[in-house]
Amino acid sequence: MTQAREVLDRHTAAFNDHDIDALLRNVSPAAVWISPEGPAEGHEEIASYIGQFFAAFPDVRAIVWETVDHGDLAAEELMMVGTHEGTYLMPGGRAVPGTGRPIQLRCCAMCTVEDGLMVSMRFYFDQLELLAQLGLLPEADV
Template sequence: MTSAREVKDRCIEAYNRHDIGAMLREFSPAGVLVTPTGIQEGREQVAWYYAHWFAAFSDLKVTAWMLPTSCDPAVTEFTITGTHDGPFLLVDGAELPATGRRIALRGVSVCTIEDGLIVTDRDYYDQLELYSQLGLPVGVGVSS
């Protein structure tokens, strides 16, 4: 029986290769990704979300540094690093042109599976920390 930890680990490996197809194979067709920017439902929306990040940060990588040994859900503490070298869509719909700035975001992911596929993946990171590292003043890019 496949554990959520195994599924999430495969997803992280695909993320670091920027292999969206491999990531989507780990998601249920109706799988949900929850992030500070919103909720993506289904493989098409999940693919759009990751494609956007990979286009904005061509060297984006996740380093998992705490992997508790529970079977389900899979909890992962991580750091995301990358260089902002492409357009990045902000929450308010504005696009931030490449800044060349490096980011390093700490976060946590909680991933649950059914029948060996991700049904929910909830990723938590500090969006204000991200915006600050990109050089945005507080409040810019935040919808009201």
Template structure:
């Protein structure tokens, strides 16, 4: 196992255990993340704040791996995010969406570039429509 895989596994464990210090330590101070819902996030603090919001919205959130990959300084995780929405969920508009009590099971993919033992770039991929639909936050699509 290389350094990229080790850091990505440490990040996943920190997420599952809600370990803020270890989570923050996985990212370089000037790391950049790209997200489907918030766009580009610059810096460790912005990235970790983004991830912490999921703990508040879904305290039981965890990740089930489907596949783990590594090539040089890049680690890729494919899997399913699972959690129950029991807390408010921040919306990109700045408002909070109320808890729905619904469970989420959503496929995701993460690609992280690691240098000197820290993630310098992290790309998050998940389907926003699936996310909002499963939580009942998106109007039903009507067939016309």
């Protein structure tokens, strides 16, 4: 197991425990995270992003399907499951109040590790799939 895998495994465990402090112990203070919602740089922005996500989906968990690691890079294919109970901040600043709807969102996460800390996280998911599951797609005229 590579150091990158160990760091990403600890990150995923802390995410599933909703323990932001434990999560940040695996992250460089200068880390950059990129997600469909936008970038977050440094501990303060990353903690804010994760905290807002936990507020929107208070029971969210990551179920890891597949992992791969090579050198300083580790990746996971996963399913994010939870319930949309709080306000979700979307790209562009739109705030979507809780819908009470469940999500099962297919995702991919890739992180780069240096000196035992995550220096970058790139998190991908299909925003259209999320909007559909939240019931936020416009009605189509057929």
